[in-house]
Amino acid sequence: xxxxxxxxxxxxxxxxxxxxxxxxxxxxxxxxxxxxxxxxxxxxxxxxxxxxxxxxxxxxxxxxxxxxxxxxxxxxxxxxxxxxxxxxxxxxxxxxxxxxxxxxxxxxxxxxxxxxxxxxxxxxxxxxxxxxxxxxxxxxxxxxxxxxxxxxxxxxxxxxxxxxxxxxxxxxxxxxxxxxxxxxxxxxxxxxxxxxxxxxxxxxxxxxxxxxxxxxxxxxxxxxxxxxxxxxxxxxxxxxxxxxxxxxxxxxxxxxxxxxxxxxxxxxxxxxxxxxxxxxxxxxxxxxxxxxxxxxxxxxxxxxx
Amino acid sequence: xxxxxxxxxxxxxxxxxxxxxxxxxxxxxxxxxxxxxxxxxxxxxxxxxxxxxxxxxxxxxxxxxxxxxxxxxxxxxxxxxxxxxxxxxxxxxxxxxxxxxxxx
Amino acid sequence: xxxxxxxxxxxxxxxxxxxxxxxxxxxxxxxxxxxxxxxxxxxxxxxxxxxxxxxxxxxxxxxxxxxxxxxxxxxxxxxxxxxxxxxxxxxxxxxxxxxxxxxxxxxxxxxxxxxxxxxxxxxxxxxxxxxxxxxxxxxxxxxxxxxxxxxxxxxxxxxxxxxxxxxxxxxxxxxxxxxxxxxxxxxxxxxxxxxxxxxxxxxxxxxxxxxxxxxxxxxxxxxxxxxxxxxxxxxxxxxx
Numbered sequence: 277x278x279x280x281x282x283x284x285x286x287x288x289x290x291x292x293x294x295x296x297x298x299x300x301x302x303x304x305x306x307x308x309x310x311x312x313x314x315x316x317x318x319x320x321x322x323x324x325x326x327x328x329x330x331x332x333x334x335x336x337x338x339x340x341x342x343x344x345x346x347x348x349x350x351x352x353x354x355x356x357x358x359x360x361x362x363x364x365x366x367x368x369x370x371x372x373x374x375x376x377x378x379x380x381x382x383x384x385x386x387x388x389x390x391x392x393x394x395x396x397x398x399x400x401x402x403x404x405x406x407x408x409x410x411x412x413x414x415x416x417x418x419x420x421x422x423x424x425x426x427x428x429x430x431x432x433x434x435x436x437x438x439x440x441x442x443x444x445x446x447x448x449x450x451x452x453x454x455x456x457x458x459x460x461x462x463x464x465x466x467x468x469x470x471x472x473x474x475x476x477x478x479x480x481x482x483x484x485x486x487x488x489x490x491x492x493x494x495x496x497x498x499x500x501x502x503x504x505x506x507x508x509x510x511x512x513x514x515x516x517x518x519x520x521x522x523x524x525x526x527x528x529x530x531x532x533x534x535x536x537x538x539x540x541x542x543x544x545x546x547x548x549x550x551x552x553x554x555x556x557x558x559x560x561x562x563x564x565x566x567x568x569x570x571x572x573x574x575x576x577x578x579x580x581x
Numbered sequence: 582x583x584x585x586x587x588x589x590x591x592x593x594x595x596x597x598x599x600x601x602x603x604x605x606x607x608x609x610x611x612x613x614x615x616x617x618x619x620x621x622x623x624x625x626x627x628x629x630x631x632x633x634x635x636x637x638x639x640x641x642x643x644x645x646x647x648x649x650x651x652x653x654x655x656x657x658x659x660x661x662x663x664x665x666x667x668x669x670x671x672x673x674x675x676x677x678x679x680x681x682x683x684x685x
Numbered sequence: 686x687x688x689x690x691x692x693x694x695x696x697x698x699x700x701x702x703x704x705x706x707x708x709x710x711x712x713x714x715x716x717x718x719x720x721x722x723x724x725x726x727x728x729x730x731x732x733x734x735x736x737x738x739x740x741x742x743x744x745x746x747x748x749x750x751x752x753x754x755x756x757x758x759x760x761x762x763x764x765x766x767x768x769x770x771x772x773x774x775x776x777x778x779x780x781x782x783x784x785x786x787x788x789x790x791x792x793x794x795x796x797x798x799x800x801x802x803x804x805x806x807x808x809x810x811x812x813x814x815x816x817x818x819x820x821x822x823x824x825x826x827x828x829x830x831x832x833x834x835x836x837x838x839x840x841x842x843x844x845x846x847x848x849x850x851x852x853x854x855x856x857x858x859x860x861x862x863x864x865x866x867x868x869x870x871x872x873x874x875x876x877x878x879x880x881x882x883x884x885x886x887x888x889x890x891x892x893x894x895x896x897x898x899x900x901x902x903x904x905x906x907x908x909x910x911x912x913x914x915x916x917x918x919x920x921x922x923x924x925x
Contacts, residue, residue: 293606310920311913313603313615320909321856323582325840328632328663330607331615337917339924348921355608363856367898367910371917378922392807394840397830397857398867399907401807402897405815405869406914408781409895412788437811440781455776455808456767463838464767481773492775520749523789526782527742534734534774543773 287501289426290450294336294351297386300501301424301508302340302349309338311368319362321396330356333364337372339381343509347382348372354388354429361434362393366403373410373421382420382512385442390457391433404434411441415518420444422511424504425451425493426484432457443516443581445493446507447484449563453492454482476559480543485558485566489547490533491575498563526580533575550574585629585640589648594622595656597682604676612665616677617657625653631662643667647674656681686823686876688727688759691802694880695757696721704728708736709759710743715881719888722747722795725759732809733766737779740813741786748786753794755888758787760814761803780808784816791818796892798884801826801870815869818892821883822861822870829859855906868901868910 287300298307311317313331322329334356339348350369352359369385376383392400411421423439425431426448431439436455439445447453456464458472471477480486488496495510497503540546547555550573558566595618605613620626627644647653651674658677665673688709692700696713702723703711707730712722724743726732732740747756765776791797799817804827814820814828822828836857837844851858855866864870874883898914901907 295603308924310917310924313613314601314617317909317913321854324850324854325842326582326632328582328607328630328661330613330661331603331659339921353606355606355611363907363909364913367913368917370898370910371914372921374914374918375921378918379925381921392830394831394836395857397836398863398869399856399901399910401811401815401830402867402869402901402907403910405811406895406897406910408784408811408816409788412785416792433808434811436777437781437784437808440778441785453777454772455765455780456772461767461769461772463835470769481769486773487775490775492778518785518789520745520789520793523745523782523785524749527738527745527786530734530738530775530779530782531742534738538734538770538774540773546773 288499289448289501289504290428290499292501293355294353294386294388297501298336298340298349298351301505302342303344306341307338308340309336310372311337317364319364319396321362321399325395327395333362333368334359335365335368337368342384342505342512345382345512347384348376349384349386351386352388352427354427357393359389359427359429360391360393361389361400361403362396363399363403365393366400366407370403370406370410373407373414376419376421377410377414377417380417380419383414383422384508385421385423386427387423387425387431387435387439388427388429389431389433389435390429391435401434404438407438408441411438412518415443415516418516420512420514420516422446422508424508425453426499426504430454430457444495444511444514446495446497446504446511447487447493448497448499448504449484450499451484451487452478452482453487479559486543486546489550489570489574491529491577494577496567496570522580529577529580583631583634585631585637587627587641587644589625589627589644591623591625591648591654593652594654595652595678595681599681599683599685602677602680604680605673607661607663609663610665610669612660612662612670612673614673614677615659616681618655620655620657622654625656625658627658627660629660629662633662633664639667643670647671651675651678653678686802686825691759691823691880695884697879697881708739715884719885720754721884722754722756723759724756726762726813727759729761729763729804731763731766732813733768733771734774734776734779737783737812741783744786744790747795748790748793755796755798756790757884758797758799758813758817760799760801760805762805762809762813764806765808780812783812787816791892796888798887801828803827804829807831819871819887820869821872821874821887823874823876824861826861827859828861828864828869832859863906866904866906868897868899868904868907
């Protein structure tokens with residue numbers, strides 16, 4: 277992994293904007309935006325709720341290069357409406373994936389989303405389904421669709437289902453990946469089921485370290501744009517094949533996981549069963565210590581996903 | 582939403598050659614500012630969409646101050662406001678002008 | 686319509702569909718020539734990792750069979766199960782896996798038809814009904830992203846205000862009409878006519894690509910999605 281240096285200063289992925297992440301992730305000067313802010317393709321629905329709109333509707337899509345390798349990219353802006361997916365936002369990603377399939381061009385998705393944008397719920401839900409279909413079709417054509425997870429809004433709701441269709445996922449400790457968020461579980465099932473204010477619980481259940489240990493993601497990196505760049509390159513080298521054999525392997529993997537851990541009460545118990553000696557130390561482990569232990573003991577997803 | 586427009590005289594034309602720049606994000610207490618060229622060299626047009634009604638006086642003051650002090654001549658500026666304070670607005674406008682002066 | 690009635694109307698030549706723990710499995714004969722595999726969720730079950738894996742396993746077994754029998758997915762569910770355990774175990778991966786399994790079946794020659802006859806919400810809706818190659822519904826079906834009281838809590842608007850706004854647009858509120866207008870549903874079946882005939886009519890049409898954005902445009906519920914997607918695709922292809 278790349279260490280920070282004067283030429284390559286530490287730049288937090290978590291703190292950066294979508295555009296900032298793209299500009300430092302991709303090769304300098306390689307990025308071209310499609311339907312950028314000048315096109316003013318705003319949400320047709322937010323005015324009804326007296327909510328401000330953003331020119332790019334919260335997602336930046338375009339083309340660029342990663343170490344000379346041409347890619348199509350999409351970066352969600354987690355600070356605009358929590359990165360939530362509306363009609364225009366979703367359609368931009370759908371169109372990008374359609375092009376990827378035809379061009380046989382790999383795709384990098386920078387996830388930062390709370391899921392469907394409620395003010396446009398039906399459009400957002402449909403967009404997610406269309407994105408999923410476009411993703412699997414692109415993968416069937418040999419295209420790699422990779423996801424980078426580490427933003428402020430996490431990767432929740434329908435966004436987490438799109439991530440689950442990617443060929444490889446890169447996550448940082450700050451990343452969270454889950455269908456229902458902590459507050460939603462608490463509101464629906466009570467604080468006994470999930471105390472959404474217990475940040476440690478949130479991270480043990482749906483945070484980057486747990487997802488890496490249980491095999492829900494493929495690469496774990498520092499909260500640093502250069503580290504995500506290296507992680508993205510590694511993810512792009514992983515296979516994209518999506519066929520009966522891969523899905524059968526994934527079925528077996530997920531069944532094994534449930535059999536092995538399905539009655540565990542907490543992430544700590546899962547990690548203990550993985551053979552980690554001091555599982556309660558996991559949240560405090562620094563990157564190198566964590567990776568040393570994790571890479572020995574974790575569940576992988578090779579040949580599956 | 583409230584939509585406001587200010588057409589302002591400027592003293593200094595905007596520098597640089599890039600066609601457009603974008604600063605900021607539409608989030609609570611923040612705003613996005615899109616800058617484009619195409620106005621006459623001695624004026625600047627600023628369009629604002631804001632969910633907070635009744636603050637035209639503040640917008641008037643901030644934009645007038647900006648046009649008087651900055652190299653903003655020729656710029657068409659469009660703002661999507663997330664409920665930012667005047668000092669944040671002034672900051673983003675200044676950042677925008679500086680970004681327009683940088684190479685693409 | 687209740688499941689028993691639906692199955693009888695779909696399969697006048699008989700069926701062997703059984704229910705266990707909120708899930709349906711089996712097959713039915715639409716007529717002398719056409720056997721259809723059946724999976725489903727019933728009784729407003731909230732699918733979690735267990736249900737999603739069971740369904741995916743059945744669907745993958747069907748996908749692996751060389752004979753191209755269509756697969757009918759009956760849906761009456763809640764949302765995905767909301768629990769600490771399901772998220773700990775990777776519900777997002779498992780629901781995505783279910784969606785992928787349905788797509789694999791379709792790709793392997795088993796047309797997947799979703800028949801929404803009850804409820805379906807949020808992540809469960811995406812992973813089941815919406816993941817089928819084509820989705821039809823019976824009147825009385827209740828698809829939703831989120832119920833209005835929950836939406837009211839999250840948006841901090843009253844249910845009355847949301848209902849007022851919902852009267853002016855189909856883009857956010859629950860209900861079959863809204864999901865039809867936005868393009869989710871191919872057609873709404875007539876319960877007064879034999880469902881077997883309506884299913885045969887669907888099967889007689891060739892499987893198409895994803896037309897839902899175009900339906901949303903034609904029906905007025907989603908007027909930007911199709912053109913925005915096409916524009917981005919065009920720009921990307923032009924860029925090369």
